Amino acid sequence: MTAESMTERVVAEPAGPAREAAFAHALDVLRDRRDEFEAQRYVSRDFIALLKRAGMYRASTPTEFGGEPMAPADFMSMVEQISAVDPATGWVASFGSSLVYFAALPPASQATIYASGPDVAYAGGLFPMQEAEKVDGGYVCTGVWQFASGCMGADILGIGLAGGPDTAGKPLTALVDPADVDIVENWNVAGMKATGSHSVRADRLFVPDEMVFVRGGTPQIDEPITRYPGLAYAAQVLAVVTLGAARGALDYAVEVGAARTSITGGQVKGNRSFYKTGVARAEAELRSARAFFYDTTAQIWDKAVAGQPISSSDTAMLRLAATHAAHVGRRVALDVFDLAGTGAIYDTHPLQRYLQDAMVPAQHAMLQTGTYEAAGAVLLGLDAGIPSFP
The missing domain is CATH 2.40.110.10 (Butyryl-CoA Dehydrogenase, subunit A, domain 2)
Structure with a gap:
């Protein structure tokens, strides 16, 4: 295996306005191509290149090898924005975080991997x-x-x-x-x-x-991004996809509910009691879960930056916030589907993308219902009962 064979030579735009423009461009392209990706059942390599230009595939490469590690909250915010357009593409983009695992390799091996540049998918x-x-x-x-x-x-x-x-x-x-x-x-x-x-x-x-x-081994490179709990981060980047999916669904519900006229000539959906109440409750649930998720992330990242010890309870709280985000996001997407009524059952309905994709993250082994119990066990000083938890 050679570095030449591993790494496509696509380089991120310079940090700042150029990189922000590259990310905005990628979102615009995704709106046009998300149906294409769903039909072919994968995200095309040329779109991965757009995400590289936006810096997402150097976000967990150590600075020692030319990377520009992002604070987890900043990276996950980007994943969330992508997921609000297309959750499946957000899921793929989330693996820009997974290079943190490579920190367990010998430094010489890491140097080989990044020899052609830090933007590695x-x-x-x-x-x-x-x-x-x-x-x-x-x-x-x-x-x-x-x-x-x-x-x-x-x-x-x-x-x-x-x-x-x-x-x-x-x-x-x-x-x-x-x-x-x-x-x-x-x-x-x-x-x-x-x-x-x-x-x-x-x-x-x-x-x-x-x-x-x-996997999850002791990092051989000491930087804040390698101090942040790697397995918890792996769960978080998947959970945040659900937050994005729920946001996409809820934004659609608000857009439809704000319409001035009804196709039947009757009262518009947004002016019906159940619709107004449903939107408000969904908004409150989503924002609450999101606040817990990002607040916990920021607290543990501050410890990683400061080089302070990160306890099992800290890591368990990250896992708990991730599980909660995945389950609340799924519930919000389902609640919005309920508000939409009969029309939402069609394959071509805009909510189908968000609904079907939002159901998946909470099924993942790292986010299933049992991880609530495991997190509670750790917080109580008991055995988690799940391998490699937290």
């Missing part, structure tokens, strides 16, 4: 974790790994390997060149269609030791 098909054959200098990997979101536009892929006593039970991730594996296009789902979360297949692929790391 990564996708991981990590489950089921496969038992690889350990050989001199690396691992021989065979198997099929599911849920490789964004794999169709990735520069580098990760595959999951089972850990052992030397990793404290934590799984390993092996980094591979997309050209060395097969993408099995089997992403047939009702929600998050455009994420292209296909499977990855390898047959006796050798991966050198220096390109294998413990």
Whole structure:
């Protein structure tokens, strides 16, 4: 594997107005192409390039390797804005945060990955974790790994390997060149269609030791972005997609409800008691969950910047805020669907995108209902009962 093969040479615009304009342009393009991405079931590589120009794929690259790490709240705000246009594309963009995992690699390996620039798109098909054959200098990997979101536009892929006593039970991730594996296009789902979360297949692929790391392992680079809890961040970036989906749905409800006339000639929807009350309650729920989410993020980021210890309770609070955001966002999207009435059942209705996609994040293992219990256990000083939690 070479840096040349891993990294498409797309460079972020200079920080400031040029990068902000690049992000605004990407949102405009997405409004035009989101139906295309949903129909083909993946986000096209040329659109990933637009997100690179907006700085999203250097947002978790350490400064040591030319990155411009963003505060998690700032990065997730961008993901939220994308998700308000198209949640599935927001899900793919959220993996711009996942380069924090690479900090567990030897510094020389990280230097190889970023040799052609800090703007690297990564996708991981990590489950089921496969038992690889350990050989001199690396691992021989065979198997099929599911849920490789964004794999169709990735520069580098990760595959999951089972850990052992030397990793404290934590799984390993092996980094591979997309050209060395097969993408099995089997992403047939009702929600998050455009994420292209296909499977990855390898047959006796050798991966050198220096390109294998413990997921959630000790960072070898010490910067604020590598001090921030990596697994919690992985849950957060998925949860914020639901906040964006709910915002997109709610904005649509307000736009429709503010219309002056009804198609039937009767009272407009927005002037009906149930509609006004429903919009108000949904707005309050969404803003409350969002405030908890971002406030908790800011508190823990301040600790990371200051180099202060981040406790298990701190990390559990991040996980709790993420789970809550995913579940509240899903409920808000469903409540808006209820307000919309019969017309919303059609595939072509604007709310279908938000509804179908908003149902998915809370189904993710990192955000399922059981993580409420796990967070409560940690806050009470008890065993979480879930591996790698918090």
